[in-house]
Amino acid sequence: MEALQKIAKEALASKEAAFIIGYARVPGSQKTRPFIARDEAEAGQLVFDEYCQNNLAVYLTRIARPKEGKMGIVAKSCDVRAIVALLQENQIKRNEVYIIGVNCSGVVEDPAQPLSKENLAGKCNMCQAPQPAGTDTVVGEAKPYERADDKVGKLLAQLDSLSPQERFAFWEAEFEKCVKCYACRQACPLCYCEQCIADKSQPRWIESSASVRGNFAWNMIRAFHLAGRCIGCGECSRACPADIPLMLLNRKMGMIAMKEFNYRHGSNMDDPTLVGSYNNSDRNDFIM
Amino acid sequence: MANENFEPKITCFVCNWCTYTGADLAGTSRLKQQPNARLIRVPCTGRIDPVFLIKAFETGADGVLVSGCHPADCHYNTGNYHARRRWIFFRELLNTVGIPESRVHFSWVSASEGKKWVDVVNGVIDKVRQEGPFEGYKKINNEFALPEEVEV
Amino acid sequence: MNYYITTDEKLRELVRTLAEQKWNIISADKQGTRFMYINDGKDLTVDAKARPTKVSAKQFVFPKSEPLFFFKKEHDDLKLIDPQAVQQKTVLFGAKPCDAAGLPIMEKLFNWDYKDEFFNKRVENTVVIGMACDYTDEYCFCTSVGLAPDSEKGSDVFLVPGADNHYVVKEVTPKGAAFIAEFKAIFSEAAQGDIKAVSRTQPAPEKKFNVDEVKNWLDGHFESEYWSKAGETCLGCAQCAFVCPVCHCFDIVDENCAADCGRRVKNWDACQFGLFTKHASGHNPRETQPDRYRQRVSHKFKYYQDKFGETLCTGCGRCSRNCAVGIDIAEIVANIPM
Numbered sequence: 001m002e003a004l005q006k007i008a009k010e011a012l013a014s015k016e017a018a019f020i021i022g023y024a025r026v027p028g029s030q031k032t033r034p035f036i037a038r039d040e041a042e043a044g045q046l047v048f049d050e051y052c053q054n055n056l057a058v059y060l061t062r063i064a065r066p067k068e069g070k071m072g073i074v075a076k077s078c079d080v081r082a083i084v085a086l087l088q089e090n091q092i093k094r095n096e097v098y099i100i101g102v103n104c105s106g107v108v109e110d111p112a113q114p115l116s117k118e119n120l121a122g123k124c125n126m127c128q129a130p131q132p133a134g135t136d137t138v139v140g141e142a143k144p145y146e147r148a149d150d151k152v153g154k155l156l157a158q159l160d161s162l163s164p165q166e167r168f169a170f171w172e173a174e175f176e177k178c179v180k181c182y183a184c185r186q187a188c189p190l191c192y193c194e195q196c197i198a199d200k201s202q203p204r205w206i207e208s209s210a211s212v213r214g215n216f217a218w219n220m221i222r223a224f225h226l227a228g229r230c231i232g233c234g235e236c237s238r239a240c241p242a243d244i245p246l247m248l249l250n251r252k253m254g255m256i257a258m259k260e261f262n263y264r265h266g267s268n269m270d271d272p273t274l275v276g277s278y279n280n281s282d283r284n285d286f287i288m
Numbered sequence: 289m290a291n292e293n294f295e296p297k298i299t300c301f302v303c304n305w306c307t308y309t310g311a312d313l314a315g316t317s318r319l320k321q322q323p324n325a326r327l328i329r330v331p332c333t334g335r336i337d338p339v340f341l342i343k344a345f346e347t348g349a350d351g352v353l354v355s356g357c358h359p360a361d362c363h364y365n366t367g368n369y370h371a372r373r374r375w376i377f378f379r380e381l382l383n384t385v386g387i388p389e390s391r392v393h394f395s396w397v398s399a400s401e402g403k404k405w406v407d408v409v410n411g412v413i414d415k416v417r418q419e420g421p422f423e424g425y426k427k428i429n430n431e432f433a434l435p436e437e438v439e440v
Numbered sequence: 441m442n443y444y445i446t447t448d449e450k451l452r453e454l455v456r457t458l459a460e461q462k463w464n465i466i467s468a469d470k471q472g473t474r475f476m477y478i479n480d481g482k483d484l485t486v487d488a489k490a491r492p493t494k495v496s497a498k499q500f501v502f503p504k505s506e507p508l509f510f511f512k513k514e515h516d517d518l519k520l521i522d523p524q525a526v527q528q529k530t531v532l533f534g535a536k537p538c539d540a541a542g543l544p545i546m547e548k549l550f551n552w553d554y555k556d557e558f559f560n561k562r563v564e565n566t567v568v569i570g571m572a573c574d575y576t577d578e579y580c581f582c583t584s585v586g587l588a589p590d591s592e593k594g595s596d597v598f599l600v601p602g603a604d605n606h607y608v609v610k611e612v613t614p615k616g617a618a619f620i621a622e623f624k625a626i627f628s629e630a631a632q633g634d635i636k637a638v639s640r641t642q643p644a645p646e647k648k649f650n651v652d653e654v655k656n657w658l659d660g661h662f663e664s665e666y667w668s669k670a671g672e673t674c675l676g677c678a679q680c681a682f683v684c685p686v687c688h689c690f691d692i693v694d695e696n697c698a699a700d701c702g703r704r705v706k707n708w709d710a711c712q713f714g715l716f717t718k719h720a721s722g723h724n725p726r727e728t729q730p731d732r733y734r735q736r737v738s739h740k741f742k743y744y745q746d747k748f749g750e751t752l753c754t755g756c757g758r759c760s761r762n763c764a765v766g767i768d769i770a771e772i773v774a775n776i777p778m
Contacts, residue, residue: 026766026768027771028578029578031766032766033673033765033766033767034673034765034766035673036672036673054764054765058675059673062675062676062729064728159384160384164383164386164387164388165386165423165424166386167383167384167385167386168385168386168387168424169386169424170386171385171386172424172427172428177473177474179495179499179504179682179683179708180504180682180707180708181677181678181679181681181682181683181708181710182677182678182713183677183678183679183764184677185677186675186676186677187675187677187764197339199715201693204693204695205337205339205342205343206339207695208691208693208695208707209505209693209695209705209707210504210505210707210708211428211431211432211505212428212431213346213425213428213429213431213432214505216342216385216428217339217342217343217346220338220342220381220382220385221338221339221342223381224338224377224378224381227374227377227378227381228377235764238764239677239679239764240679241494241495241679241682241683241762242473242474242494242495243471243473243494248384249381249384249385252380252381252384253377253380253381256376256377256380257377260376274373275370275373275374275377277373278366278369278370278372278373279369279373280359280360280369282369282372282373282376283372283376284359284372286375286376286379286389286394287372287375287394287395287396288393288394288395288396288408288411347698347699348698432695432696432697432698432703433697434510434512434521434697434701435510435521435522435523435524436524
């Protein structure tokens, strides 16, 4: 914690970074939330521990770019993946960000409870490298943690074993709950379009009504726009006030990317994006 | 499931340069095909946004066919390669939400393949007829049905 | 005011009776996500100790999407078709005081210059069975906005948990009295002292701020520096407005039904969206997220006060509890540098 604050203070003092996007403690609680430190005093409030669930990379495309200095960001390895994904997609340049990597030992699912095998965020289950790579500096140490049941994977396997009609009925019940608040979009580090297709009205492809049909269109298209891009941080599911298991769709797309192309988005900033590129030898067997 | 009396609606998205021309050739060659397909001509398969397919189901399609130039034949060189990569994801996504492969079909039909076009279209129509009406989408489309009319 | 007694089992029986008579029956779901229609007594959730549902009950009087009318092209003419009239009798079970109070607060807006017949009809047809609340967490602040865990505002019938799965039932409004009279078998008459309400196990939420002082400060601090920091981390998702029991902004759009017909729909909208205030010219008077956050706070604690003399907030804490970035409206209001 002190090491993190020290690095943040130095980065602000030397004007390397104009601000640091990090986590601060919610007063009177162990919970944390995103916090933007703009001076050394504020940098003293930065923390990092297992209660830091948020993927802060989302702010890189939301916050006003500084005129001078870089955008500083505290990033655990999954956040780094999102940052690399943004670099791959040319949304930011490497010299625009100052990345303070933090070694992570897993974060909680429910911030009201301490970290345990049962209370481990879904994304940490799937985490392949708790140590962030390619950052400007790294603090803290990563302790191994016990993985929990892969609930999303299990549910997805269950879903796959159903008939198409049953799957449709499952999603009909889930999407009926959607209130079209677009929290899934806003919380997503890779949903950065200046004008989302859902907000386009000429023509209106996705109905703005929160009808089941409009909700189907919205959630399918969002999942598709993240195909081969989702880095699996789970922020959409966490932000959803209707508890729709959005990660099922994102995970499925991730599995296809792995199976068909052996590709994981956000792994290497020099890789071309998956759906932005092609290969002559791509699978052709489903096309008549 | 087979329903002899059911006539499916099939929406076809075809590229201007190959499949549309191929379908045209089928017509000028007086080849017969079943009349259940509605063609929508787009410049290139690369232009086909998956949202088009969703819109097709929203407007009552029971099945969808997407067709364009063979690999290496694209008028714009690479449009169909980009499209193919998208389809690999999209058909899995549709399948996951309960829109099975039997309702979403893909083909490559060149400008000279009038006969292939007829075979493909007839095949797709038969398959979807076998599958029956798309009850799932029809149900959620119902929300948009006009209410029983009360004059204002 | 008359008092009655009922039990958990009898309420479930009531659900069965109502279902037979084709009432719409609304109850919280078992997961605590939202309110939903039920048809079976076993699905009834009346739990004073439960956390408020993630999404409030407002959508049953103010649906997330409501067709206003349909239109159909006929030759050169356009034919207008009314949606089916709202006439279904509805009962809302187990509304917490912070849910039930939302109805009379929204009623003022929907009856201000134009009387919204959809809203009014739904409210008129709905019997609200409120329930004293025995839940408190760090996000609750009903006591700060003039409510309490036992406020009857907005309820027609009010349940107070008693010993052994019993409820003390109060009739609050004539509508509630008529409902109780209609289902006499469920509610047995009692004198006020006949059965003791169990005392709360949770302390009432602490009072976090004074709405009058907040209003006074808001009156003169539109341009305050405070806002830039307060809304800085807001991502501009509008879950706060969509889960809120009193946020009532809506947008009206036309949608296609088929090639020759369409419908005009009233959809929820929210001030946290950038598009909410964007002009056709491209100019946006609320350019940044802090501007939008200021609007949210000001509407709740100033503008609605100015116009209707009420605070547009019931202190349920849903917006803060669900916020993905931990913004707590009570904390922001309480921390105003007054």
